[in-house]
Amino acid sequence: MSPTETVPDLMHGMTTEEICDITRKHNYGTWRYQKAWKPIQMVDAQDSHIIDGNGKRYLDFSSQLMCMNLGHKNAAVIESIAAQARELPYAMPGYATATRAELSKLLLEVLPSALTKFFFATSGTEANEAAFKIARMYTGKSKIIARYRSYHGSTTGSIAATGDPRRWAMEPGGKGPGIIFSPEVNCYRCPIKHTYPQCGIACADYLEHMIRNESDVAAVIVEPIVGTNGVLVPPDEYFPTLRKICDDNNVLMIVDEVMTGWGRTGKWFAVDHWGIQPDILVTAKGITSAYVPLGLTATTQKIADFFVDHFFAHGHTYEAHPMTLAPAVATIHEMQRLNLVDRAAELGPYIEAKLQDLKLRHPSIGDIRGKGLFWALDLVKNRDTKEPFNTYADKVAGIPSLVDQIAGKMMADGVTCQAWVSHFVIAPPLIITKEEIDLGIAVLDKHLHLADEKCSRGLPSGLTSITSNS
Incomplete structure (x- = not known):
């Protein structure tokens, strides 16, 4: 020194x-x-x-x-933050930046292949809020089916869709209109008292029963593997069944990969274990390894095409903030380099x-x-x-x-x-x-x-x- x-x-x-x-x-x-x-x-x-x-x-x-x-303290991610601060510490969402374009290209490499359009937020809960808005705008319907034993965030819409007791303090007003709950997938303590595999994935059947007996269902939101509430891993039949249910009933599938994304489960994203394509994927946390707050809402091109001629009614000051995007670029590169x-x-x-x-x-x-x-x-x-x-x-x-x-x-x-x-x-x-x-x-x-x-x-x-x- x-x-x-x-x-x-x-x-x-x-x-x-x-x-x-x-x-x-x-x-x-x-x-x-x-x-x-x-x-x-x-x-x-x-x-x-x-x-x-x-x-x-x-x-x-x-x-x-x-x-x-x-x-x-990954050195490459830390340096990416410093370099971005020197180059361009802020750009409002209406501007294009090289970092934004670079991250978008990388996301096309690692996300499920159907997801091609991106909205950047600063947390997982904000990314879920965006997902709910997009689903409602796109479908023209209002209800979201979430599951018990779930957590989707702490802001008004996301806590309303959270099945665990962190929601309770906000009720009744905090529950929010248009949120209903289905049984979680829990083969250890089945909430509907069935036994796998004899049940034939009864929890998915129950969810379909809800869709068909509720009007106006825009989307179902699920954590592919439930996170804080017990790391609940579904049977292999569950997600293909749920994907078919959503398709048959014209309901969007939102997967919350805030915790399960970015290699955590041995795939880039947990849904990759079952080979299904969600309509909307939400993630955060590991996208920058938490060095800087960043959330992502990714949609299919079909949803993106809808907004070519329809007003996209969402946004905020820090959307696509370059200081949040640069470490995401570095994180993906480091994950690839280190395998x-x-x-x-x-x-x-x-x-x-x-x-x-x-x-x-x-x-x-x-x-x-x-x-x-x-x-x-x-x-x-x-x-x-x-x-x-x-x-x-x-x-x-x-x-x-x-x-x-x-x-x-x-x-x-x-x-x-x-x-x-x-x-x-x-x-x-x-x-x-x-x-x-x-x-x-x-x-x-x-x-x-x-x-x-x-x-x-x-x-x-x-x-x-x-x-x-x-």
Whole structure:
């Protein structure tokens, strides 16, 4: 370091305690009771690790909010942001820019092939709002069918289409006109009490029944693999069946790939596993590896052609903001250079085997679900009844969940993992190594005894649970 260079003051003249205290007092903690919020200070990150204000390193076992697919501090993405700021930090949506054109060309390479027209937003929830507007304008119809056990965002339209309890605080007004809910695809806890495969995909049949008994249905919105609400993977028959139902009834299919896109499941997009083409695809998070906020709403050319002679009634100041588009270009190039989509597919069986081994030794694990590097570990009081330790009602009431307690123990041991109601979402950066996967699983293994001790049904004969005391 030369005499004129200085080390950046990452603390801005404050202690980590002061930073956390000011944050807690003057900022809102999201989706929580404020009295329970105790944020830690994050000061740095690299690859698959984050570092707090005390210098402690944590393995990021859920890519923070299932969004940092490239990992932390990818040099090419960081440089793309700096270069765009030097070249052109802002252009209003009515202007063309080279970055906008370059990203559009790249999207044609990686998105499902039917999607050829793009609207850029600054978040997944805004991208879903655009999808709803486009569907309603294009079809001339108003109703959107969403599913329970879903999350589509926090703005008015997107929270109205969200099936989980985060919607409840906004009701009745927040539910929004024209949103109705169908059963989710959940073969572990089927909401309509059917058993796969004998059911013949009854949840899809039920959705078709709704369409035929409702007037004015414009679109169905689904997460191809449900995200925060349990990483629910549909049977292989589900999406071809749903595509036919939508086609037969002149209803658009919107797929919300905010969390499942960008290599997360071992394909560029989760719908690629089933070879279907959506009418509208929405994504965000991994599109820039979360380095800069960006959302995307992509439509078919058929929908695009409609607006040649019909008014497109949507837009905002930051649409196609060049500072958001440049890192998306760099992210796609980096994913291609590092072959991360194939890497996620290759590591999928490795992490699945590790999780299934945990299930053999921990009676509290009811189910393991996922694809690629996107998995859920579902905790239950009893494997026969599948009763969870906590419910949505507990979450809304502010009752601490068992998974949160275990996640806290894991964090103390240097691994961060997202917990929600009664399951963990395991979704590490796509650059994670097998050794780091082993570390994350070992720390989870160590603390699952907290759940095992509360189970009403033990392990099969001859198996022994590994606990922190073993």
